[in-house]
Amino acid sequence: MWTERENDLLIAVLDELIPANKKVGVPAAGALGVAGFLPTATSYAPDPVGSVKAVLKSIIDKSSDFTMLEGVEKIALLRDVETENAVDFGTLVQLTYMGYYSRPEVRSMFGVGAHAVQPKGYDVPRESDEFMESLTAPVRARGKFFRVV
Amino acid sequence: MKNETVDVLIIGAGASGAAIAWSLLETRMRILCLEQGPHVADKDYPSRDDDYELSRYGKFSCDPNVRGLKQDYPINADDSCIMPVNFNAVGGSTINFLGHWPRMKPSDFRTKSLDGVAEDWPVNYAMLAPFYAMNDETTGVSGLGGNPAYPDYTPPLPPIPMGKLGQTLAKGFNKMGWHWWPSDVSILSQDYDGRQKCVNAGTCDLGCAAGAKGGTNFTYWPILENAGVELRTESRVREITVDQSTGFATGVIYHGPDGQVHEQKAELVIVACNGVGTPRLLLNSKSKMFPDGLANRSGMVGKNLMFHPLTGVSGVFNEPMKGHEGPMACSILSQEFYENDPSRDFMRGYGLHSGRSTTPMTYALGGYGVDNPIPWGAQHREVMDNVYPYLAGLTVVAEDLPEEHNRVTLDPDLADSDGIPAPKITYRLGDNSRKMLKHGEERAKEVLMAAGAKKVLTKGDDDVWWRAGWHQMGTCRMGNDPKKSIVNSWGRSHDVKNLFIVDGSIFVTAGAVNPTSTIQALSLYIGDSIKNNIETLFD
Numbered sequence: 001m002w003t004e005r006e007n008d009l010l011i012a013v014l015d016e017l018i019p020a021n022k023k024v025g026v027p028a029a030g031a032l033g034v035a036g037f038l039p040t041a042t043s044y045a046p047d048p049v050g051s052v053k054a055v056l057k058s059i060i061d062k063s064s065d066f067t068m069l070e071g072v073e074k075i076a077l078l079r080d081v082e083t084e085n086a087v088d089f090g091t092l093v094q095l096t097y098m099g100y101y102s103r104p105e106v107r108s109m110f111g112v113g114a115h116a117v118q119p120k121g122y123d124v125p126r127e128s129d130e131f132m133e134s135l136t137a138p139v140r141a142r143g144k145f146f147r148v149v
Numbered sequence: 150m151k152n153e154t155v156d157v158l159i160i161g162a163g164a165s166g167a168a169i170a171w172s173l174l175e176t177r178m179r180i181l182c183l184e185q186g187p188h189v190a191d192k193d194y195p196s197r198d199d200d201y202e203l204s205r206y207g208k209f210s211c212d213p214n215v216r217g218l219k220q221d222y223p224i225n226a227d228d229s230c231i232m233p234v235n236f237n238a239v240g241g242s243t244i245n246f247l248g249h250w251p252r253m254k255p256s257d258f259r260t261k262s263l264d265g266v267a268e269d270w271p272v273n274y275a276m277l278a279p280f281y282a283m284n285d286e287t288t289g290v291s292g293l294g295g296n297p298a299y300p301d302y303t304p305p306l307p308p309i310p311m312g313k314l315g316q317t318l319a320k321g322f323n324k325m326g327w328h329w330w331p332s333d334v335s336i337l338s339q340d341y342d343g344r345q346k347c348v349n350a351g352t353c354d355l356g357c358a359a360g361a362k363g364g365t366n367f368t369y370w371p372i373l374e375n376a377g378v379e380l381r382t383e384s385r386v387r388e389i390t391v392d393q394s395t396g397f398a399t400g401v402i403y404h405g406p407d408g409q410v411h412e413q414k415a416e417l418v419i420v421a422c423n424g425v426g427t428p429r430l431l432l433n434s435k436s437k438m439f440p441d442g443l444a445n446r447s448g449m450v451g452k453n454l455m456f457h458p459l460t461g462v463s464g465v466f467n468e469p470m471k472g473h474e475g476p477m478a479c480s481i482l483s484q485e486f487y488e489n490d491p492s493r494d495f496m497r498g499y500g501l502h503s504g505r506s507t508t509p510m511t512y513a514l515g516g517y518g519v520d521n522p523i524p525w526g527a528q529h530r531e532v533m534d535n536v537y538p539y540l541a542g543l544t545v546v547a548e549d550l551p552e553e554h555n556r557v558t559l560d561p562d563l564a565d566s567d568g569i570p571a572p573k574i575t576y577r578l579g580d581n582s583r584k585m586l587k588h589g590e591e592r593a594k595e596v597l598m599a600a601g602a603k604k605v606l607t608k609g610d611d612d613v614w615w616r617a618g619w620h621q622m623g624t625c626r627m628g629n630d631p632k633k634s635i636v637n638s639w640g641r642s643h644d645v646k647n648l649f650i651v652d653g654s655i656f657v658t659a660g661a662v663n664p665t666s667t668i669q670a671l672s673l674y675i676g677d678s679i680k681n682n683i684e685t686l687f688d
Contacts, residue, residue, distance in 0.1 A: 101510030121348025
C-alpha cells in the first residue's frame with residue numbers, strides 16, 4: 001500500500017487535518033488509526049490510495065521531513081498542497097472525516113450515541129398535553145390563518 | 150416472452166402506485182405492478198450497523214448517481230442547480246424520504262385566480278380532503294389537530310416529540326408572534342396497525358428498519374400483496390406500447406430480473422414513476438402515432454419541472470440541542486409567510502421547517518445534501534466542539550413556480566444498465582424563488598435570535614442545496630385544456646384514453662410543502678374517479 005515512511009507521514013498529516021482536543025480526550029485522526037480506513041474507502045472515492053499517494057508525494061516534494069516541522073509550518077505546507085492539488089487533497093479530507101466519524105466511540109464524544117440507532121434509538125419523551133396547550137396558545141389565539149377559497 | 154393480459158398495470162411501487170392499487174382493490178380487477186427495484190430486506194437497513202453514517206455516501210445515498218445500483222437510472226443534472234434524488238425499491242422514495250407530511254392548502258390549488266400566477270388546478274382542497282384523511286389512516290400519521298393554518302382536521306395519532314430543539318424554536322416563534330405548529334408526520338408516535346412506534350433514531354433517510362415511518366413498503370404493500378396484487382420486482386419498463394389503429398395503450402415492454410425483455414399486455418396502464426421517471430418513460434415511448442413521446446401531443450411532457458428550492462439557516466445556542474434525537478426533518482413548521490402577500494417583492498410564499506440537526510460525519514461533510522466539508526485543522530476542532538452540538542436550524546422551503554424552460558428530456562448519450570436513455574434535467578432557479586429564499590433567510594435569522602441563539606450561521610452565498618430534488622413535480626400536469634396539460638382532472642391522459650398518471654408529475658403548482666401526502670391523496674382520488682366512471686372509462 002505505502003511505505004513505512006509514507007505511513008508515518010500520513011499519520012502526521014491526518015493529525016493536522018483533525019487535531020486532538022486533549023482537554024476532553026478527543027483523539028486526533030492519525031492517532032485514532034484513520035490511515036487504516038483510507039484504502040478501504042473505494043465505495044466513497046474512485047481511487048483513495050491514488051489520492052493519498054498524490055498528496056503525500058506533494059508534501060515530500062516540499063519538505064524532506066514534514067514530521068519535524070513546527071505546527072505553523074505544517075499548516076502552511078498543507079495549505080500550499082491543498083491549493084496546488086485541490087482534488088486529491090479534497091478527497092483526503094473527505095475520507096478522513098468519514099473514517100474518523102464512522103467510529104462509534106468518536107460519535108459518543110459529540111453527544112451522539114455510539115450504538116447503532118436501530119433498534120434502540122433515543123428516549124425522547126413526548127410533551128404533555130398541558131404543555132402543548134400552553135405552548136400553542138398564542139398561535140391558536142390568532143384564529144384561522146389561511147385563505148378561504 | 151409474453152405474459153397473460155392483466156386488467157390494470159401499474160408502473161412503480163412507490164407512494165402513488167401503492168395508493169392507487171389499494172384504491173382499486175375493491176374492483177377485483179387483476180392488478181399487476183412492475184417495480185424496477187427489489188424489496189429492501191431487513192438486514193439491508195444501514196441503521197442497524199455501527200458505522201451507519203457511511204451508507205449515506207454509498208449504497209443508501211439519496212443521489213442515484215452516487216448509489217449507482219443496478220436498479221438506479223443515472224440522471225444528467227449538469228444543467229441544473231438542483232439534483233433530483235430518489236430511491237428505487239418497493240416503496241420507492243418513501244423508503245428514504247423523511248416523512249414530513251403537511252397538506253397543501255386551499256389557496257395552493259387556485260394560484261391563477263387568486264394571485265395571477267401559474268395555473269389553477271382542476272381539483273381543489275375540498276375534493277381531496279376525504280382522500281387526505283383516508284390516506285392518513287392507512288399510513289399512520291401523527292400530529293396535533295387544530296392547526297389554524299388549515300381547515301379543520303385531526304391526524305389519527307398524537308404528535309411525535311418536539312424535543313428540546315423544537316420547543317426552543319417554538320418559543321422563538323411565539324416571541325415573534327408568528328405562526329408555527331408541530332409537524333404532521335407519517336411517523337408513528339404510538340404502535341399502530343402492527344407497526345412499532347418511532348424510536349427517535351434520527352436517520353429517516355437511511356430507511357426505517359422498524360417500519361415506524363410510513364413507507365409504502367410497510368403501509369400499503371403488505372395489504373396489497375396479501376390481497377393478491379401481483380408485484381414483479383427488478384422489472385424495469387422500457388416503453389409503453391400503443392395500438393396504432395385505436396391509439397389505446399396495449400401494455401409495456403420491460404426488462405425482467407432474468408435479463409430478458411418481456412412484453413406485458415394490459416387493459417389499463419397507470420404510470421407512477423414521479424416527476425422525472427414518468428416523463429422519461431413517456432418520452433421514450435415513441436411511435437408513429439406519438440412521434441414526440443406518448444401522450445405528448447401538447448408538447449408539454451417534461452416541461453414545467455418544479456422542485457422545492459431550499460436554503461438553511463442555523464442558530465448556535467448555549468446548550469446542546471440534541472438535534473440528532475428524533476425524526477430527522479420533522480419538528481415544527483411555520484407557515485407565517487406561506488400565503489401570498491402583495492407587499493413583498495415576490496409572489497406566493499414559503500415555509501420555515503425545523504428539521505433536527507444531523508450526525509457528526511454528515512455535519513463535518515457539509516450537511517445533508519451538501520458537498521462542502523467544514524474546514525480542517527484547528528477550525529475543525531472549534532466547529533465540531535463548540536458549534537455542532539449547539540445547533541438548531543430552520544430550512545426555508547420555497548414554492549417554485551412552473552416555468553416551461555425547466556424540464557426533463559432524454560439524454561442522447563447517457564443510459565441505464567438496460568440501455569434505456571437517462572433523463573436530462575434543465576433547471577434554473579427563477580428570480581421569484583431567489584427573492585423568496587432571501588426573504589426566508591432573513592426571517593429565519595430573526596426567529597433564531599428570538600429563540601435565544603447567540604450566533605446565526607448562513608451559507609453566505611446564493612446557492613441552493615444541491616441534493617434538494619426530492620420533490621419532482623409538474624412535468625405531466627393535469628388540466629382541462631389538452632393543449633396545456635397531459636392528463637385531465639382525474640388523471641386520464643388527454644391523448645390515450647386508457648393511460649393514467651398518478652404521481653407528482655401531474656401537480657399543476659408546487660405549493661411550499663412536502664408533496665407526498667398530496668401525491669397519495671390525489672392517487673386515491675383518481676382511483677375513486679376510475680371506479681365512479683368504470684362503465685364509461687375509455688369514452
